[in-house]
Amino acid sequence: xxxxxxxxxxxxxxxxxVEGLRRLEYRGxxxxxxxxxxxxxxxxxxxxxxxxxxxxxxxxxxxxxxxxIAHTRWATHGPPTQxxxxxxTDCSGKIALVHNGIIENYAYLKDTLEKxxxxxxxxxxxxxxVHLIEKYFKGNLESAVQQALQWVxxxxxxxxxxxxxxxxxxxxxxxSPLVVGIGNxxxxxxxxxxxxxxxxxxxxxxxxxxxxVLTKDGLRTSTIADNEAVTKIVQEISxxxxxxxxxxxxxFMLKEIYEQARTVSDAISGRTVQDDGTARLGGLxxxxxxxxxxxxxxxxxxxxxxxxxxIGEYMLEEWARIPVEVEYASEFRYRNPVIEDGxxxxxxxxxxxxxxxxxxxxxxRRRGARALGICNVVGSMIAREADGGVxxxxxxxxxxxxxxxxxxxxxxxxxxxxxxxxxxxxxxxDGQRTIAALRALPGQIQTILxxxxxxxxxxxxxCEHDNFLYLGRGCNYPVALEGALKLKEISYIHAEGxxxxxxxxxxxxxxxxxxPVVVIATKDSAYEKVMGNLSEVKARRGRxxxxxxxxxxxxxxHAEHVFYIPPTLQALTPVLSVIPLxxxxxxxxxxxxxxxxxxxNLAKSVTVE
Ligand code: F6R
Numbered sequence: 001x002x003x004x005x006x007x008x009x010x011x012x013x014x015x016x017x018v019e020g021l022r023r024l025e026y027r028g029x030x031x032x033x034x035x036x037x038x039x040x041x042x043x044x045x046x047x048x049x050x051x052x053x054x055x056x057x058x059x060x061x062x063x064x065x066x067x068x069i070a071h072t073r074w075a076t077h078g079p080p081t082q083x084x085x086x087x088x089t090d091c092s093g094k095i096a097l098v099h100n101g102i103i104e105n106y107a108y109l110k111d112t113l114e115k116x117x118x119x120x121x122x123x124x125x126x127x128x129x130v131h132l133i134e135k136y137f138k139g140n141l142e143s144a145v146q147q148a149l150q151w152v153x154x155x156x157x158x159x160x161x162x163x164x165x166x167x168x169x170x171x172x173x174x175x176s177p178l179v180v181g182i183g184n185x186x187x188x189x190x191x192x193x194x195x196x197x198x199x200x201x202x203x204x205x206x207x208x209x210x211x212x213v214l215t216k217d218g219l220r221t222s223t224i225a226d227n228e229a230v231t232k233i234v235q236e237i238s239x240x241x242x243x244x245x246x247x248x249x250x251x252f253m254l255k256e257i258y259e260q261a262r263t264v265s266d267a268i269s270g271r272t273v274q275d276d277g278t279a280r281l282g283g284l285x286x287x288x289x290x291x292x293x294x295x296x297x298x299x300x301x302x303x304x305x306x307x308x309x310x311i312g313e314y315m316l317e318e319w320a321r322i323p324v325e326v327e328y329a330s331e332f333r334y335r336n337p338v339i340e341d342g343x344x345x346x347x348x349x350x351x352x353x354x355x356x357x358x359x360x361x362x363x364x365r366r367r368g369a370r371a372l373g374i375c376n377v378v379g380s381m382i383a384r385e386a387d388g389g390v391x392x393x394x395x396x397x398x399x400x401x402x403x404x405x406x407x408x409x410x411x412x413x414x415x416x417x418x419x420x421x422x423x424x425x426x427x428x429x430d431g432q433r434t435i436a437a438l439r440a441l442p443g444q445i446q447t448i449l450x451x452x453x454x455x456x457x458x459x460x461x462x463c464e465h466d467n468f469l470y471l472g473r474g475c476n477y478p479v480a481l482e483g484a485l486k487l488k489e490i491s492y493i494h495a496e497g498x499x500x501x502x503x504x505x506x507x508x509x510x511x512x513x514x515x516p517v518v519v520i521a522t523k524d525s526a527y528e529k530v531m532g533n534l535s536e537v538k539a540r541r542g543r544x545x546x547x548x549x550x551x552x553x554x555x556x557x558h559a560e561h562v563f564y565i566p567p568t569l570q571a572l573t574p575v576l577s578v579i580p581l582x583x584x585x586x587x588x589x590x591x592x593x594x595x596x597x598x599x600x601n602l603a604k605s606v607t608v609e
Pocket of ligand 1: 303
């Protein structure tokens, strides 16, 4: 949430900052701005609206200078107006700051600073930081930032520049991600790697309570608390810049849907052991004995990752016979959860920085559970704080609606299940069958993607409707939830996901020919029951779109439209059945002229509670 980019070096800062902002726009797109230092002058330009508006605003004007910071905002405190856009400046207009996070004690700080004569021009919590820095500034920016942050409670990733300490960016982090890019005589500060990947692959991830000073000649990292130098490891980003580009697709979401044959393959690659019918997962940091003695698993996550967790529950109980509970992270952290000995907490997060998920993981660990993170973003908070984990290796997910992360999360959960199942009740033969099914998935996904035009045709038929019901049973119930979530978040259509049999306990009252029912009706143990549920819908003149297994001709007697997917093991069906639903949501949103990659009110990485 909120994107930050900073640049100091020998080139003109403005184009680098604007280009970096475009790559961070998925983090928020309410308002945008930049501040550039040039000699003794600080130029600050900001607008309400997207980066394109900022570019229009700058167009034709010269913004010279080789040191600057920029920001794209997702509003928390104060509406998305120009005044509330970042960067914020101090009373003298000589210090500028960009901030991602939430300052919890901002009301107290603002009150105190106002009494001391500081004049505020925005409703944001962030603005207190720049006035606090102004208060301590005596010509050395890092010293002022360090002193100011001693008073701050909350989360922040910040970038600060000052004309009276020129050629310098100071960054600091507590709870909101910041990465430093190391170039040749130039340095970058950013919320996320895609913003700087065009310029460098050498990065340093700042940790909480760390501060960095960047000039064109070098960098220094230290602790915020006592300014002690910290030595950081320079890491090399392995994925190339294309993976953060649209590569000719109309939207990131479509590109990411299409990547799934590869990303699922990457999630499996090198992690199965054919002869033993089991999985090999390097980063778990759990001994075989600890895995074997796990008595209970708690899975916690939010949104789409939560839906993947529900499928994990199904798999772990079915194959490994371990009792599992899945909880929304936002609920888990505020309950008084019972964590017994032998509890393993699996935390799922694409971004690895979702505030509720991080807090839930900390709570579980505080109570004695070991935490395993399933994350996509390498070096993210959850990945680093967990006791162990598995990266899904899906590459950057830029589309705000999560797609490829979901399928890879399910695959990684199946690998964890395979590993734990083989230590318990699962036979070698069953393990080998599972591996074969996993290895077949990428090819099967490709087959589905090759029929995307069929989903597009169906989307045209249904795109005018304003309410949808999604039904599924067993491991396809979470897919119904996920299909409904995709539709509502990008096309603003009301959609509900329900366990198919639960429909008759209430939602059936909604069924008319105006409320399409999307059902996942694959050939599995629940098939006959789902057919019964469909008859109930049909009897009420409901229109049905079914996702069915290839070769099933009976389904045509029940459903008006059918989309076929290849057969696989029941527990792996979600990896295939979700793809037509992702495509359906995508095409309907495009047909309704919605902004697919930047749906209203949303942002990737929800770093607020
Ligand atoms: C939906 C979506 C969100 C995220 C949720 C958790 O398409 O993207 O529901 O799944 O905000 O995010 P992560 O997985 O980053 O913790």
